[in-house]
Amino acid sequence: MKILKIQTLRGPNYWSIRRHKLVVMRLNLEDLAEKPSHQIPGFYEGLVTALPSLDDHFCSPGCRGGFLSRVREGTMMGHIVEHVALELQVLSGMEVGFGRTRETATSGTYQVVIEYLDEQAGRYAARAAVRLCQSIVETGSYPKAELEQDLQDLRAYWADASLGPSTESLVREAEARGIPWLPIPARSMIQLGYGAHQKRIQATLSNHTGILGVELACDKESTKQILHESGVPVPRGIVINYMDELEEAVEQVGGFPIVIKPLNGNHGRGITLNIDSWKMAEEAYDAAKEVSRSLIVERYYTGRDHRVLVVNGKLVAVAERVPAHVVGDGRSTIEQLIEWTNQDPQRGEGHDNVLTKITVDRTSWKLLDQQGYTLQTVLPLGEVCYLRATANLSTGGIAIDRTDDVHPENIWLAQRVAKIINLDIAGIDIVTSDISRPLRETGGVIVEVNAAPGFRMHVAPSQGIPRNVAESVINMLFSPGAPSRIPIIAVTGTNGKTTTTRLIAHIFKQTQRVVGYTTTDGIYIDDYLVEKGDTTGPQSAQLILRDPTVEVAVLESARGGILRSGLGFDACDIGVVLNVAADHMGLGDINTLDDMARVKSVVAESAMPNGYAVLNADDPLVAGMARNATAQVAYFAMNPDNEIVRAHAQQGGLAAIYENGYLSILKGDWTLRIEQAIHVPLTMGGRAPFMIANALAASLAAFAHGVRIEDIRAALMSFQASADQTPGRMNLFDLGHYHALVDYAHNPASYEALGGFVKNWTGERIGVVGGPGDRRNEDFVTLGRLAADMFNRVIVKEDDDTRGRARGEAAEWICRGLEAANQRCPHEIILDETKAINSALDRATPGSLVVILPESVTRAIQLIEARNPVGHTTATQ
Numbered sequence: 001m002k003i004l005k006i007q008t009l010r011g012p013n014y015w016s017i018r019r020h021k022l023v024v025m026r027l028n029l030e031d032l033a034e035k036p037s038h039q040i041p042g043f044y045e046g047l048v049t050a051l052p053s054l055d056d057h058f059c060s061p062g063c064r065g066g067f068l069s070r071v072r073e074g075t076m077m078g079h080i081v082e083h084v085a086l087e088l089q090v091l092s093g094m095e096v097g098f099g100r101t102r103e104t105a106t107s108g109t110y111q112v113v114i115e116y117l118d119e120q121a122g123r124y125a126a127r128a129a130v131r132l133c134q135s136i137v138e139t140g141s142y143p144k145a146e147l148e149q150d151l152q153d154l155r156a157y158w159a160d161a162s163l164g165p166s167t168e169s170l171v172r173e174a175e176a177r178g179i180p181w182l183p184i185p186a187r188s189m190i191q192l193g194y195g196a197h198q199k200r201i202q203a204t205l206s207n208h209t210g211i212l213g214v215e216l217a218c219d220k221e222s223t224k225q226i227l228h229e230s231g232v233p234v235p236r237g238i239v240i241n242y243m244d245e246l247e248e249a250v251e252q253v254g255g256f257p258i259v260i261k262p263l264n265g266n267h268g269r270g271i272t273l274n275i276d277s278w279k280m281a282e283e284a285y286d287a288a289k290e291v292s293r294s295l296i297v298e299r300y301y302t303g304r305d306h307r308v309l310v311v312n313g314k315l316v317a318v319a320e321r322v323p324a325h326v327v328g329d330g331r332s333t334i335e336q337l338i339e340w341t342n343q344d345p346q347r348g349e350g351h352d353n354v355l356t357k358i359t360v361d362r363t364s365w366k367l368l369d370q371q372g373y374t375l376q377t378v379l380p381l382g383e384v385c386y387l388r389a390t391a392n393l394s395t396g397g398i399a400i401d402r403t404d405d406v407h408p409e410n411i412w413l414a415q416r417v418a419k420i421i422n423l424d425i426a427g428i429d430i431v432t433s434d435i436s437r438p439l440r441e442t443g444g445v446i447v448e449v450n451a452a453p454g455f456r457m458h459v460a461p462s463q464g465i466p467r468n469v470a471e472s473v474i475n476m477l478f479s480p481g482a483p484s485r486i487p488i489i490a491v492t493g494t495n496g497k498t499t500t501t502r503l504i505a506h507i508f509k510q511t512q513r514v515v516g517y518t519t520t521d522g523i524y525i526d527d528y529l530v531e532k533g534d535t536t537g538p539q540s541a542q543l544i545l546r547d548p549t550v551e552v553a554v555l556e557s558a559r560g561g562i563l564r565s566g567l568g569f570d571a572c573d574i575g576v577v578l579n580v581a582a583d584h585m586g587l588g589d590i591n592t593l594d595d596m597a598r599v600k601s602v603v604a605e606s607a608m609p610n611g612y613a614v615l616n617a618d619d620p621l622v623a624g625m626a627r628n629a630t631a632q633v634a635y636f637a638m639n640p641d642n643e644i645v646r647a648h649a650q651q652g653g654l655a656a657i658y659e660n661g662y663l664s665i666l667k668g669d670w671t672l673r674i675e676q677a678i679h680v681p682l683t684m685g686g687r688a689p690f691m692i693a694n695a696l697a698a699s700l701a702a703f704a705h706g707v708r709i710e711d712i713r714a715a716l717m718s719f720q721a722s723a724d725q726t727p728g729r730m731n732l733f734d735l736g737h738y739h740a741l742v743d744y745a746h747n748p749a750s751y752e753a754l755g756g757f758v759k760n761w762t763g764e765r766i767g768v769v770g771g772p773g774d775r776r777n778e779d780f781v782t783l784g785r786l787a788a789d790m791f792n793r794v795i796v797k798e799d800d801d802t803r804g805r806a807r808g809e810a811a812e813w814i815c816r817g818l819e820a821a822n823q824r825c826p827h828e829i830i831l832d833e834t835k836a837i838n839s840a841l842d843r844a845t846p847g848s849l850v851v852i853l854p855e856s857v858t859r860a861i862q863l864i865e866a867r868n869p870v871g872h873t874t875a876t877q
């Protein structure tokens, strides 16, 4: 077997609208192409031995063992690779289940599609699955050690990919509320929501968290000071910088027992609690000094440690934190007890898991010593041995939910404290013997206030009810009903995408919003160019959706990007499909018009249920996309009598049509006239029918999203398809005694569309034509035929970039088309584009129209402008 290509999809795609994370592997089965699994001796047995858990794959039989029975009876290797790749991920802790395998037009070559959770792991699993199957084919088995290594690598990818537990809880909650999110490639920040409605988080800091509050909380002494001034009980203590201040400090806080801690520390580092001797105090001083220059000496308060979480002014959870400890069983040593405790699958390293493993360190030895134990002591039944003084989960502590126990007065106090420190998300540490009684009565204190408190102890406490604290944060960032998305209008089709995208952007501009749009020319925000180039892929879409200034996104979504990586957004409000015609055939394993329609249908199907799929009713392949759309459907049609539109309107549906020279919206029984085509410059005074179609699509998309007719009208009348604004789209230049038209048309459908305009020209029509070298021979012949039909005289040229073809070959094929056409059409070949254009312009007859379909629009326009055109216009001649 040979892997030809692996692609990673990240959004709605050809294979699935709902499953965005897929790896697509193009796989040549080579000698296995002719051999289903039952004809490979020992394969079934080898596979079952290597991966017995494949028994869980139901596959088409729909029952346990279903897939394996297919292997036994005979199935193709691509299909087996698919299941193995999925299983390898499952065995490494990634729950995936979606897969597809299809043979391509190249016999023996398959597309194997597998779901992933982590991109790198997905690609790895695809490769490993091929390796595993190949090994079983060749040797009858896959070495156990290899499999172990694969699984280990996959687990490592997964561990690297996982977000921290707090971030994870926030992201899950956002997903549950339908709020899209994206990782920001800096400082582990996460973007929630799109464009202007986005919010950011970094762990549990939000973009409402103020720097003043964070800095105050990080300074424990100032925190205590400000709380003390407000009458909040805090430990009595002072800050020292030198050893010789220690003795007096101890005295000032009322003598032993005391606590020494770094002034600005966290996670319990450098803290010693319950210091009751001078010797211990000296050691504690040194330990704290390692973390911070200034130290806090304060009274030690006995009691239990609580973490109170206040979000947006409301107490949302309380956890009691118990330091790392083991409980005796009367038989085992402390060392054994630690080992067993750590075997709990909930305990991981660091913050990765719900709990953290207990490690024995300097403080543990001290505590053991204080308690009169060693690691070898057999702990009596029920006896508790503490291995840490502080209760941080990250050092092996556990958390017990106490949310329902907290006394109302303590709730009031905690909420007040969060406000005083001025944190939207605050973790307040309270030491008290009983949280269900007011601190006033128990003599409890507020030890400190934490910015960016961890959520792990609340969402996954070791005991008690888990609290969905993430919900309060998300509700704070996006109050119920507030938008998190910006309108996304996605545009696809074979021809007219860029023009329609620009026009839609122009219409939305009339609503005083900042519009971000991507096209084959570049990315624009508020009509300023952000990046030049063919920017119709998902990265460009994401640039727009990440931009905090963008209020509306209009995204040209081309076939290439959809096939390569899926759409760059999870769903759109309006999905526009203009047309499906033969172009790019044979690329990306898309060989038929139906296949191509399925690719473009991704845009229609990604429209949200409360949004619209805007479909061309005159194009049966596009109209058919209504079947799979979950959104409402709105149709546009040049033909006012189109059956589909009529039936749709009768049922109260929304549509746009061209009737009696008007671009009009149909809404149920009502006809809302937008404007006469002759007043819409883009339509060249109504003489370019395909531009009318584009304008209908754009108007309908905007209207479906609630834009007023007046705004649409104003936009249609002011949108200039000038060479500056839409280079290469029907740019007409007046050169005095003749005209020149520059257009991008490069496939049969766009030639035909262009013909609709050109054939109305009264003077001589001269064409300068060619086509991209990677199209099929028959496509060139078709272009030739169409050119013969449209022009009185043709110059055939070629692109500078022949895309792998021998120079002159494409031109030859086009000439065959010209010659095969009914109409005799004089033609000549001038391969060099510049020469061809100049020759045509030099020899233009009075009143004629020279139509240039260039590779480089910029160059063509330069050549024309060198001849000082009177002006260029798109409206009337």
Ligand code: ATP
Residues within 6 Å of the ligand: 235, 259, 261, 265, 266, 267, 268, 269, 271, 273, 298, 299, 300, 301, 302, 304, 305, 306, 390, 391, 392, 429, 431, 447, 448, 450
């Ligand atoms: P974290 O980052 O986990 O909040 P930290 O390093 O910021 O910890 P503190 O919160 O100041 O340190 O102290 C850690 C724990 O030590 C407290 O939660 C509390 O249980 C205990 N503690 C701190 N100061 C005192 C005190 N004066 N009296 C009693 N216990 C204390």
Ligand code: ATP
Residues within 6 Å of the ligand: 493, 494, 495, 496, 497, 498, 499, 500, 520, 558, 578, 579, 690, 691, 693, 694, 728, 729, 730, 743, 744, 745, 746, 749, 750, 751, 753, 754
């Ligand atoms: P590309 O695939 O190159 O990005 P596109 O779909 O973005 O193209 P435009 O750039 O808007 O399309 O238009 C390119 C050319 O296609 C136009 O100059 C015109 O010749 C033709 N065209 C535009 N709209 C249509 C249409 N609705 N039907 C057929 N042809 C069209």
Ligand code: MG
Residues within 6 Å of the ligand: 429, 448, 450
């Ligand atoms: Mg603390």
Ligand code: MG
Residues within 6 Å of the ligand: 497, 498, 499, 519, 520, 521, 556
């Ligand atoms: Mg385009």
